[in-house]
Amino acid sequence: MAVLASLATLSILVVLLLWRRDDVLTVALALLGVLCGVVTVVAVNAARYGRQPRETAAPQPYVPTPLGVDADTLDTLDSRDAMHAVNVRRRRASGLNDR
Secondary structure (H helix, E strand, C coil), rough: HHHHHHHHHHHHHHHHHHCCCCCCCHHHHHHHHHHHHHHHHHHHHHHHHHHCCCCCCCCCCCCCCCCCCCCCHHHHCCCCCHHHHHHHHHHHCCCCCCC
C-alpha cells in the first residue's frame, strides 16, 4: 500500500511540474497528491508499528470512590433532608459550587 501510494504521489508531482496550467483541474490534482502523500505516511507508519506485540492488561475491577461518609453516619440518616445536607457539605469541602 505504501509503495503504491508513494508511486501515485510521485507521478502526480511529476505531472504537476510538467503541466503548467492554472485552473481547477490543477488544484484538484494537487489535492489528490496531498491525499496520496498522507496515505503514504500512514501506510509506512502502520507497517512500522503494526507488528509490535500489544500489551494486554488485565481488566481492572470497578472500585467506587468513597463518599466521605462512614457506614454509621449513613445508618443514622433516614431523611432526604439529612442526605442533602451531607451532599452540600461534601460539595463545599471539595470546592464544587452550583452557582
